[in-house]
Amino acid sequence: MPLKLYKRGKVWWISGTVHGQAVRESTRTHDKEVAEAIRVKKEAGLVSDHVFGPKATRTFAQAVESYLKAGGDARFIGGLDDGLLCHFYDTPLKDIQQNDLDDAARKLYPTAQPETRNRQCYTPFVAVWNHAVKNGWADVRQWSRPKKPKGTNVVRITKRRAGTFPVEYEHAARFIAAMSPGPAMLMTTLFYTGMRPIELFALEAGEVNVTGRWISLYKTKTGEPRGIPMHEFLVPIFTSLLKRPGLDKEPRLFRTPRGEPYEQIATDEEGRGGGGLKSAINGARRRSGIKDIAPYTGRHSCSTGLVVAGVHPHIKDQILGHAADDMSRHYTHVPQAPLIEAINKLPVPDAWHALPWLEDPLAWSGRLAEGTGRRTDLEKRREA
Structure with missing residues (x-):
């Protein structure tokens, strides 16, 4: 039965079954000619899938569209006029090889350093490819990434960017003490969980098990669920924030000093897009x-702190979400004693313990640090 158009309100819809694949979806247009073109393209795609299989027909643009609909990060993907999407647009996934990806990186970022090409070209491409693999549109493939030049004759003197390296926890404590309580709680949690900022922005009350010292994270950058142990230092913070009124309507735990959830904007290692x-x-x-x-910085510091504490690399990788095999995903919601023991090895300086908002995190969450606008809540608290 071929696909047919029918009108629902002012919008045209497509309905029918082609080679056993049922379709009922909106064209999102009021224009019948445009809707008919969409119908023809959809039907042709279903026929091609049946005859040749999706691996032979899916294009990079289709993979990007599906990736973004599934919640993938649009940053560095580009659009119709530039970036990865423009470069590979109608290219079938089966025709993209390693040299094509390398060529795209050189053309898109001709003067960039290897680490920049890796972050802005290879990483988003591989994310789209892995999504296509899950859909059965492409084969699993190990893509090579650019490497830094080796050898003692290669010297690059550049300023390190904040967020690309770890710091000592004593040093971090002094910085956190200068923050308003709300964001300070969020940054503290980053240092003692190793979570990515975008993961913590989206953290919901139902994902936190204080009694079990466990966070079951289902909204991750990679799209794969994982379990995260809770450092004992974070217990009073989470215990207090879970008492926030209205969590049944807006379940996200961390809020700005104005009480608003943080925008779920991807943050890179340089701190851009801080949400x-x-x-x-x-x-x-x-x-x-x-x-x-x-x-x-919290993620890098957590990773380094675990290494310094002698935590086994496999345990460290599980905490940070680097090891996500199929079996570990089955237990993302189950507190695991070795991971909880490992995370508690991270040091907590006295300066961090002395932060005044720890006495009642929720009550302090709306206050501002001294020097912030006209508010000097922390200054008044110290004078008291």
């Missing part, structure tokens, strides 16, 4: 004089 943390970070830098901390 509402940018102002808090800049303010703390100004007040503390510390310039080398960004949202991603």
Whole structure:
């Protein structure tokens, strides 16, 4: 039965079955000619899938569209006029080889360093490819990434960017002390879980098990669920935030000082796209004089801190979400003692323990640090 158009309200819809594949979806257009073109393309695609299989017909553009609909990160994907999407647009996935990806990186970022090409070209491409693999549109493939030049004759003197390296926890504590309580709680959690900022922005009350010292994370950058152990230092923070009124309507735990959930904007290692943390970070830098901390610093510091504490690499990778085999996903919601024991090895400096908002995190969450606008809540608290 071929696909047919029918009108529902002012919008045209497609309905029918082609080679056993049932379709009922909106064309999202009022224009019948446009709707007919969409219908023809959809039907042709279903016929091609039946005859040749999806691996032979799916294009990079189709993979990107599906990836973004599934919640993938649009940053660095580009559009119809530039970036990866423009470069590979109608190219069938089966025709893209390693040299094609390397060529795209050179053309899109001709003067960039290897790490920049990796972050802005290879990483988003591989994310789209892996999504296509899950859909059965492409084969699993190990893509090679650019490497830094080796050899003692290669010297690059560049300034390290905040968020691309770890810091000592004593140093981080001084920075956190200069933040308003709300963002300070979020940054503290980043340092003691190793979570990505975008994961913590989306964290919901139902994903936190304080009694079991466990966070079951289902909204991740990679799209794969994982379980995260809760450091004992975070227990009073989560216990307090879980008492926030209205969590049944807006379940996200961490809020700005105005009580609004943080925007779920992807944050890179340089701190760009901070999803509402940018102002808090800049303010703390100004007040503390510390310039080398960004949202991603917590993840790097957590990783390094676990290594220094002698935690086994496999345990460390599980905590950070680097090891996500099929079996581990079955237990994302089950507290695992070895991981909880490992995370508790991260040090908690006295300066962090002494932060006044720890006495009642929820009550302090709406206050602002001294020097923030006209509010000097922390200054008044110290004078008291």
